[in-house]
Amino acid sequence: MMHPGPTLKCAICSFPTNAVYAAALHGILGCGRDYVMPRPILMAVAQAGMALGHVLLAIGCPGSLYIGSLLVGFGYGSHWSVTPATASELFGLKNFGILYNVLCVSNPAGSLIFSGLVAGTLYDREAQKQRGLKTLATSFIASDQLAIESDEVLLCKGAICFRETLFIMTGVCIIGIVLNLVLVARTRRVYIMLYGKTGGRGSKG
Amino acid sequence: MGILKGFAGLSGAIFTQIFAATFAPDQASVIFMVAVFPTSVALMVMFVLRHVPAFDDGLKNAAATRSQNFRFVYGVCLALAAYLMATIIIQDMTHVSGSVNVAFTCGLLFLLCLPLVIPLWPATGFCKSFSVSVHDILIPEPTATSEKDLESPLQAPLLGHDRMHSIAKGQVNEGVVVPDHYSSINNSSSKQIVSVENGSHLTAADVRKVHSPIHKDEILFSELEDEKEIWPENVRQHRMELATSRLFRAVAEGAVKIKRRKGPRRGEDFTMKQAAVKADFWLLFFGLLCGAGSGLMVIDNLGQISQSLGYANAHIFVSMISIWNFLGRLGGGYVSEIIARYLFIFLVAIRFLMILLVPICGAQ
Numbered sequence: 001m002m003h004p005g006p007t008l009k010c011a012i013c014s015f016p017t018n019a020v021y022a023a024a025l026h027g028i029l030g031c032g033r034d035y036v037m038p039r040p041i042l043m044a045v046a047q048a049g050m051a052l053g054h055v056l057l058a059i060g061c062p063g064s065l066y067i068g069s070l071l072v073g074f075g076y077g078s079h080w081s082v083t084p085a086t087a088s089e090l091f092g093l094k095n096f097g098i099l100y101n102v103l104c105v106s107n108p109a110g111s112l113i114f115s116g117l118v119a120g121t122l123y124d125r126e127a128q129k130q131r132g133l134k135t136l137a138t139s140f141i142a143s144d145q146l147a148i149e150s151d152e153v154l155l156c157k158g159a160i161c162f163r164e165t166l167f168i169m170t171g172v173c174i175i176g177i178v179l180n181l182v183l184v185a186r187t188r189r190v191y192i193m194l195y196g197k198t199g200g201r202g203s204k205g
Numbered sequence: 206m207g208i209l210k211g212f213a214g215l216s217g218a219i220f221t222q223i224f225a226a227t228f229a230p231d232q233a234s235v236i237f238m239v240a241v242f243p244t245s246v247a248l249m250v251m252f253v254l255r256h257v258p259a260f261d262d263g264l265k266n267a268a269a270t271r272s273q274n275f276r277f278v279y280g281v282c283l284a285l286a287a288y289l290m291a292t293i294i295i296q297d298m299t300h301v302s303g304s305v306n307v308a309f310t311c312g313l314l315f316l317l318c319l320p321l322v323i324p325l326w327p328a329t330g331f332c333k334s335f336s337v338s339v340h341d342i343l344i345p346e347p348t349a350t351s352e353k354d355l356e357s358p359l360q361a362p363l364l365g366h367d368r369m370h371s372i373a374k375g376q377v378n379e380g381v382v383v384p385d386h387y388s389s390i391n392n393s394s395s396k397q398i399v400s401v402e403n404g405s406h407l408t409a410a411d412v413r414k415v416h417s418p419i420h421k422d423e424i425l426f427s428e429l430e431d432e433k434e435i436w437p438e439n440v441r442q443h444r445m446e447l448a449t450s451r452l453f454r455a456v457a458e459g460a461v462k463i464k465r466r467k468g469p470r471r472g473e474d475f476t477m478k479q480a481a482v483k484a485d486f487w488l489l490f491f492g493l494l495c496g497a498g499s500g501l502m503v504i505d506n507l508g509q510i511s512q513s514l515g516y517a518n519a520h521i522f523v524s525m526i527s528i529w530n531f532l533g534r535l536g537g538g539y540v541s542e543i544i545a546r547y548l549f550i551f552l553v554a555i556r557f558l559m560i561l562l563v564p565i566c567g568a569q
Contacts, residue, residue, distance in 0.1 A: 040492065042541045046533070047496045057503065060514050065522065069507060073526040076500030077533020082541050083493055090485055092474030099480055106490050110498015115505045123509070161513040162506065169499040176495025183488040190471045 037184070038191045039086045043079060044180040050075035051173035058166035060159025089194065090187060114172070119165045126164075127156035219289070219317070223310055279535075281319045286531055288316055293524045504530070 053071030056064040292309050480486045508519040
């Protein structure tokens with residue numbers, strides 16, 4: 001078995017100066033010999049971006065909806081080009097159809113759980129609460145207002161409606177990052193064999 | 206792969222635009238359109254789609270034109286995304302009339318037809334080598350593009366076999382008797398751990414290939430392959446030779462014990478059953494569930510989110526996230542190709558991203 005430690009560090013660091021980190025990767029972490037990373041690292045990066053986007057949406061300050069939707073849309077999109085490539089590289093092309101489509105089941109499943117159960121429940125609860133407050137306020141003024149109110153569709157106003165949901169989504173994204181980094185650590189060897197300096201065609205010194 | 210997936214994301218915005226131009230008020234016709242269009246396109250294309258063989262004027266030339274064509278399609282995709290973005294913004298800013306909408310849609314259809322230039326190009330006789338198989342890039346037919354794109358990198362690990370070939374031959378020439386025991390190993394399984402008499406353990410990954418009709422004497426010691434990062438080239442080569450000779454000798458003397466290891470290694474062809482017991486598969490699955498599920502939750506509820514935040518026109522955000530989605534698919538495929546090969550460029554990209562994010566973080 002291999003050690004996940006160096007690769008994890010490898011993925012997390014990498015901000016300041018290229019030269020410094022290239023040297024650090026070479027010397028300390030030992031993953032600089034072949035400049036290749038498994039594809040799922042991109043999924044981890046995308047999920048980090050999405051986590052940030054979720055937080056921005058949850059805060060709900062002016063303009064954050066634009067940036068938040070950008071980050072989330074971008075992150076969501078890049079999943080769909082990374083997954084099939086990764087699946088084919090790890091599990092081969094012979095039964096690619098069934099493998100990929102089983103992986104795709106996670107999409108509606110995730111939608112069912114997060115959109116249907118979590119978001120729907122929390123939104124309705126918040127909307128119910130807001131209506132409760134409203135009817136409480138209006139009931140002192142006119143009693144026939146109450147009948148009209150209860151016919152309306154449940155509507156929720158303010159960033160509060162989706163705040164809890166979006167914070168949960170941020171947590172989910174962070175779990176996703178961890179899962180993907182574990183996958184990165186496990187599959188690095190495969191990718192070095194596929195594209196590494198000594199083994200493959202993509203060579204870069 | 207990125208382009209293919211990108212169009213899936215972009216089609217929503219395209220359909221909205223066509224709908225706005227043609228039968229704007231009629232709700233029923235849009236459902237009819239969505240139901241009939243894709244099916245009819247698939248039926249029409251079914252008879253046209255084929256693999257166009259590349260010209261034989263040199264492999265390098267064909268590869269060059271192929272990448273040129275690919276870049277062209279990429280450029281058209283980006284232009285299409287930018288065009289749709291501009292259209293959405295203009296439609297949002299001003300109330301456009303029906304005729305302007307029709308004009309927008311004509312431009313859109315023109316851009317959509319632009320990639321058709323590539324297969325039609327050689328017919329005009331300008332450039333012979335343009336007729337590289339582009340049909341499968343053009344037409345979003347998953348089996349064609351995905352397999353083509355993904356097959357070539359997978360051939361990479363087989364590169365080192367020529368040397369092994371010669372080594373194995375040399376061993377046979379030395380007079381080691383191999384055949385009988387050996388073929389029994391080949392028939393038994395794809396993966397075996399062979400423990401040689403003097404105690405050293407070797408994993409012979411592709412022993413079965415040794416007697417396959419195409420690569421006769423090919424052996425890949427995958428464990429040694431894995432450790433090639435640690436050893437310098439000449440040491441590795443020496444060890445490889447040593448191991449090969451030991452194995453052959455051991456096989457010849459009948460001293461090899463075989464421990465079978467079930468299933469293929471990573472990177473080989475799995476069946477669903479074999480993949481379902483692998484942790485990698487479920488890591489990928491749940492990673493996708495976390496990422497795509499939460500993203501889809503936002504995309505599905507974006508209308509309500511923007512309403513609850515007090516934006517009057519929720520549809521801009523829906524259209525915009527559709528375009529971001531497209532760009533993410535396009536960029537994701539491109540960037541993942543790069544980082545799978547060049548980590549260094551990935552580091553540069555991360556730094557660029559950080560520089561980009563600093564003002565945003567500072568504004569908060």
